[in-house]
Amino acid sequence: MTSRQNRQRDRAGRGIPEATVARLPVYLRALTGLQERGVATVSSEELAAAAGVNSAKLRKDLSHLGSYGTRGVGYEVEYLVYQISRELGLTQDWVVAIIGVGNLGRALAGYGGFASRGFRVAGLLDADDSIVGQDIAGMTVGHIDRLEDIIADHGVSIAVIATPAGAAQGVCDRVVAAGVTSVLNFAPVVLTVPDGVDVRKVDLSIELQILAFHEQRKAGGPDGLASLAGGDGPPGTKQYVETVVEA
Amino acid sequence: MTSRQNRQRDRAGRGIPEATVARLPVYLRALTGLQERGVATVSSEELAAAAGVNSAKLRKDLSHLGSYGTRGVGYEVEYLVYQISRELGLTQDWVVAIIGVGNLGRALAGYGGFASRGFRVAGLLDADDSIVGQDIAGMTVGHIDRLEDIIADHGVSIAVIATPAGAAQGVCDRVVAAGVTSVLNFAPVVLTVPDGVDVRKVDLSIELQILAFHEQRKAGGPDGLASLAGGDGPPGTKQYVETVVEA
DNA sequence: ATGTGTGAACTATTTCACAGCC
DNA sequence: GGCTGTGAAATAGTTCACACAT
Numbered sequence: 001m002t003s004r005q006n007r008q009r010d011r012a013g014r015g016i017p018e019a020t021v022a023r024l025p026v027y028l029r030a031l032t033g034l035q036e037r038g039v040a041t042v043s044s045e046e047l048a049a050a051a052g053v054n055s056a057k058l059r060k061d062l063s064h065l066g067s068y069g070t071r072g073v074g075y076e077v078e079y080l081v082y083q084i085s086r087e088l089g090l091t092q093d094w095v096v097a098i099i100g101v102g103n104l105g106r107a108l109a110g111y112g113g114f115a116s117r118g119f120r121v122a123g124l125l126d127a128d129d130s131i132v133g134q135d136i137a138g139m140t141v142g143h144i145d146r147l148e149d150i151i152a153d154h155g156v157s158i159a160v161i162a163t164p165a166g167a168a169q170g171v172c173d174r175v176v177a178a179g180v181t182s183v184l185n186f187a188p189v190v191l192t193v194p195d196g197v198d199v200r201k202v203d204l205s206i207e208l209q210i211l212a213f214h215e216q217r218k219a220g221g222p223d224g225l226a227s228l229a230g231g232d233g234p235p236g237t238k239q240y241v242e243t244v245v246e247a
Numbered sequence: 248m249t250s251r252q253n254r255q256r257d258r259a260g261r262g263i264p265e266a267t268v269a270r271l272p273v274y275l276r277a278l279t280g281l282q283e284r285g286v287a288t289v290s291s292e293e294l295a296a297a298a299g300v301n302s303a304k305l306r307k308d309l310s311h312l313g314s315y316g317t318r319g320v321g322y323e324v325e326y327l328v329y330q331i332s333r334e335l336g337l338t339q340d341w342v343v344a345i346i347g348v349g350n351l352g353r354a355l356a357g358y359g360g361f362a363s364r365g366f367r368v369a370g371l372l373d374a375d376d377s378i379v380g381q382d383i384a385g386m387t388v389g390h391i392d393r394l395e396d397i398i399a400d401h402g403v404s405i406a407v408i409a410t411p412a413g414a415a416q417g418v419c420d421r422v423v424a425a426g427v428t429s430v431l432n433f434a435p436v437v438l439t440v441p442d443g444v445d446v447r448k449v450d451l452s453i454e455l456q457i458l459a460f461h462e463q464r465k466a467g468g469p470d471g472l473a474s475l476a477g478g479d480g481p482p483g484t485k486q487y488v489e490t491v492v493e494a
Numbered sequence: 495a496t497g498t499g500t501g502a503a504c505t506a507t508t509t510c511a512c513a514g515c516c
Numbered sequence: 517g518g519c520t521g522t523g524a525a526a527t528a529g530t531t532c533a534c535a536c537a538t
Contacts, residue, residue, distance in 0.1 A: 019529060025456040029435065043497065052437040055497095056531055063499055071498045071537040086388030088456050089463030096455070103354035110350050113435060113452035119459075158458055181465055182458040188276065188360060190299040198461045200454045204431075205360035207447045208343070209272040209335050211405055211429040212366075214445045218428055241465075266507060290519065303509055303520095310521055318520045401512040 016087070020061045024084050026051045027058070031081045043074040049141035077106050090118045097156045097180075101126040101134075101141050106187055108162060109137040109231045122154035127167070144171075151178040165189045172199075263334070267308045271331050273298045274305070278328045290321040337365045344403045346418050347410035348373040348381075348388050351433055355409060356384040364436075369401035374414070391418075398425040405429045412436045419446075 030050035048055040069075045127144045134141050159175040167186035183199045257286045277297035295302040316322045379390045406422040417432035430446045
């Protein structure tokens with residue numbers, strides 16, 4: 001029953017709605033785009049269009065950070081970039097470790113978006129001896145045995161888990177025991193963590209399934225064939241699907 | 248003003264809440280896990296624990312599909328797997344094309360979760376001549392010029408965009424023009440699509456920024472240093488951050 | 495004039511709590 | 517006795533519409 005009281009405190013100022021937090025990075029990206037094109041000022045209408053939301057939502061979101069716009073004018077791009085960055089905690093550096101250096105881990109290691117937003121990769125770790133020692137994106141892959149050392153030595157606060165499904169919970173337990181309190185999980189499993197640790201999940205398979213759901217209700221099947229009549233067809237006639245394993 | 252009326256129709260039956268749809272794949276994964284371990288029946292409490300939600304939410308979610316449980320007993324695993332699969336449209340095959348075969352595209356091509364859920368990869372396409380012709384995960388990378396042919400010939404209904412940011416909107420326009428109505432976007436840009444096309448976004452950088460936000464409000468900075476006193480510090484004194492590009 | 499900031503209305507989602515069926 | 521299914525209450529999120537600052 002503890003720690004149900006944090007998150008969402010009083011009114012404007014502290015306690016920014018979760019939905020707003022999830023959009024701030026999008027606004028930030030739109031703003032840096034404008035910044036690069038030399039734009040000094042934007043209206044909520046313009047910025048909202050660039051970020052793919054409506055202007056009322058944008059204004060409401062920004063109002064949670066404070067009054068950083070000018071009525072009748074708009075928002076000063078550079079100032080807003082700074083305010084959002086600060087709110088998101090990007091004015092400080094965050095140290096990241098990537099565990100699991102398969103195809104995905106490699107892709108993550110080479111991802112430019114890390115460094116550009118103040119995320120520093122302190123280590124790439126893997127359990128496979130044929131991968132350990134390889135040079136990836138300018139770093140040498142270390143052995144997973146050194147996990148605790150790396151976390152302690154570099155002050156890692158965010159662990160990115162890109163291992164196979166079966167290894168993820170074990171790795172997660174270790175990083176949490178070593179003091180990490182934020183985990184970004186790419187393995188297709190639900191991780192269990194103690195209170196106070198944040199986990200976010202990125203799951204390709206789930207996204208595809210959500211798309212499939214919506215695709216299904218746009219008239220017809222994948223190719224335009226089948227189910228043209230109104231009904232959904234009674235259950236019990238089709239073969240069961242689902243036979244294969246995870247990872 | 249059109250097409251504001253679709254999504255969310257009447258009551259139970261058709262019109263499953265979006266939040267529920269997003270969780271069904273998680274339940275499905277938990278259920279297949281149980282199935283592999285030979286479990287025949289689960290209670291909402293057990294399944295909810297495996298899926299990382301609370302049991303009230305699980306029951307409410309499942310109630311949108313129909314009454315597939317037995318009071319006093321629980322849910323029959325195999326039957327529920329089938330019902331959720333059907334609801335998600337996984338009893339039919341979906342044809343996918345992956346555009347952009349860099350590190351990430353390669354990781355996606357090799358991802359086992361595709362085939363195991365009825366998603367068939369019909370093509371890997373790239374614009375880079377040094378990548379075209381390579382064999383990746385048992386497929387030969389084709390040239391992006393053939394995009395329209397591949398989509399038409401194989402009946403692709405879902406496009407996975409894993410190109411650099413700058414190329415994403417152009418590719419998106421082409422796949423949509425070729426008849427694709429679902430897009431999974433890994434490029435860090437907001438894609439603009441016509442009404443009736445679904446886009447879902449997977450964005451590493453955004454996830455990290457959300458974690459950073461929450462990490463920031465757990466006492467102290469990344470390493471426990473800094474910001475120990477109560478205030479947030481007045482703005483205007485710090486240096487602006489944010490200098491680098493996207494990609 | 496113009497466009498932000500925000501109460502108020504509306505819609506969606508979660509949680510509670512318990513009637514009803516096995 | 518145990519567990520589902522679901523109305524009703526509570527909470528979160530979105531959109532409207534306009535007062536007010538520039």
